[in-house]
Amino acid sequence: MALIFDIATQGVQMVLVLSLAPLLTGFVRKVKARLLRRKGPPLLQPYRDLLRLVRKDVVLAENASWLFRAAPYLIFAATWVAASLVPTFAAGLTFSWAADLIAITALLGSARFFLALAGMDVGTSFGGIGSSREAMFATLAEPAMIMMVFTVALLVGSTQLSTFSSFMASPDVGLRVSLAMALVALVIVAIAENGRIPVDNPATHLELTMVHEAMVLEYSGRHLAVIELAAQLKLLLYASLIACLFVPWGLARAEAGARELAIGGLAYFLKLTVLGLLLGIFETAIAKMRVFRVAEFLGIALMLGLLGTLLLFVSRSL
Amino acid sequence: MDQRLIFDIAHLLAGGLVLISFLLLYQDRMFGLLNMFALHAFVLSLSVAWQAFAQHAPHLYITAAIALGLKAIAIPILLHRVVIRLDIHREIETVGGIGLTMLLGIGLVALSMVVMLRVTEGADRLAREDLALALSVVLLGFLMMVTRRNAVGQVVGFMSLENGLILAAAGAKGMPLVVEMSVAFSVLVAILVIGIFLFRIRERFDTVDMHALDRFRGERA
Numbered sequence: 021m022a023l024i025f026d027i028a029t030q031g032v033q034m035v036l037v038l039s040l041a042p043l044l045t046g047f048v049r050k051v052k053a054r055l056l057r058r059k060g061p062p063l064l065q066p067y068r069d070l071l072r073l074v075r076k077d078v079v080l081a082e083n084a085s086w087l088f089r090a091a092p093y094l095i096f097a098a099t100w101v102a103a104s105l106v107p108t109f110a111a112g113l114t115f116s117w118a119a120d121l122i123a124i125t126a127l128l129g130s131a132r133f134f135l136a137l138a139g140m141d142v143g144t145s146f147g148g149i150g151s152s153r154e155a156m157f158a159t160l161a162e163p164a165m166i167m168m169v170f171t172v173a174l175l176v177g178s179t180q181l182s183t184f185s186s187f188m189a190s191p192d193v194g195l196r197v198s199l200a201m202a203l204v205a206l207v208i209v210a211i212a213e214n215g216r217i218p219v220d221n222p223a224t225h226l227e228l229t230m231v232h233e234a235m236v237l238e239y240s241g242r243h244l245a246v247i248e249l250a251a252q253l254k255l256l257l258y259a260s261l262i263a264c265l266f267v268p269w270g271l272a273r274a275e276a277g278a279r280e281l282a283i284g285g286l287a288y289f290l291k292l293t294v295l296g297l298l299l300g301i302f303e304t305a306i307a308k309m310r311v312f313r314v315a316e317f318l319g320i321a322l323m324l325g326l327l328g329t330l331l332l333f334v335s336r337s338l
Numbered sequence: 339m340d341q342r343l344i345f346d347i348a349h350l351l352a353g354g355l356v357l358i359s360f361l362l363l364y365q366d367r368m369f370g371l372l373n374m375f376a377l378h379a380f381v382l383s384l385s386v387a388w389q390a391f392a393q394h395a396p397h398l399y400i401t402a403a404i405a406l407g408l409k410a411i412a413i414p415i416l417l418h419r420v421v422i423r424l425d426i427h428r429e430i431e432t433v434g435g436i437g438l439t440m441l442l443g444i445g446l447v448a449l450s451m452v453v454m455l456r457v458t459e460g461a462d463r464l465a466r467e468d469l470a471l472a473l474s475v476v477l478l479g480f481l482m483m484v485t486r487r488n489a490v491g492q493v494v495g496f497m498s499l500e501n502g503l504i505l506a507a508a509g510a511k512g513m514p515l516v517v518e519m520s521v522a523f524s525v526l527v528a529i530l531v532i533g534i535f536l537f538r539i540r541e542r543f544d545t546v547d548m549h550a551l552d553r554f555r556g557e558r559a
Contacts, residue, residue, distance in 0.1 A: 319437055320364075331356070335467070
């Protein structure tokens, strides 16, 4: 019985992330539009876009290989699995014991690998530019992410997300400068990985500066729908990761009852709202940077990760 | 007060000082550099004041006040004026690669931790942490003086180095007030001398770029 309950909770989590992902994207768009005193598309617009794309026919380039057709599903699968590993409303879910933060990083890395390959597959110049830029950012973003993981893992003694969030919610955590650095590093990595504004503009299609959109330019129909959904899932994943690592309050414990789970769900919804608001405000306030400045921007994240790890050695453990 | 919290706040402030040292290395605009230096001194004074509280050493409050008044307010304003009068406030200088400098800085922080944690084995926890971070700030100040070509940048590097020394002095118990006062005043004298020198260099070479001096001595530029 307990096993069935566990699997059911995990199933709820998987469906929840999938169904909330377009909503979060729609919410961020709405916030940005309202800040510019525009009305903005309705909150449910991303769902409608996805539906419309699914109904449309796929237009394939003549020289597209099997990889081009398989890549969207691979990307989506890897991202979905990664997103269902992050504790959103409850810690200690069945799947979360199967993989840790490093595995999540690896899943996202393989998703990016396939996306970059698919960008180059058809052989248009835009796809190639997008893929090479994505690879350039990834060479900096991934070490920064791993350093951030090391910082938190050294502190907690585990890379398990559930263990970490319960440690963060306990009074043991104290006041630590390393954690603040890890938080900033994670936020920078999240912005870069999701192609948000200082790094990439998710709303353009016509500029030479685009990265993510350049790679998926050749996709259409259900392939595009799946890729878009994967991108939205990734945004939700990073938001959940920040929420679960650094604001774990309200997260239901393992073996929690229905009431605690409901509180956890409500808290998760609130956290996502706040993070979405912050992202919208940040994106409105800041200008996009040149592509060659991005390396410096991500370098900050890497440096903060390294420094945070170093400072841990002279912290309370002395 | 909870002993762990006292330690945590000391660690937070000293760690923040190291972080601001990195921001100083990163900053390539003149006024940004000076503002960042003022912040550096401000965090230093907070850190010293916290050490005074933690060690129950009231004379350290005076050190903190000197750091705040002199280095967070007076010297930045002075340097501001110098920069405006030298007309170099729009200059942006890039020295080597910023990435390489950052990596070197991280290496120096690691080095100072390895050295200090070995040397101070068995000492008080608060002092050990403080000394390790203070040595990092000193070494980062050195690094800044090495990598900057502009004389004002080098002055700021020197001042941030001196901030590291004060942090170390505050961590060590029983540092007499007389020593600190004399250090503070010698820094003030140093900034005056450096200020005069800046104008002299500028008069002689029409620039405050230190490469001009190298050329003048007959070295290869």
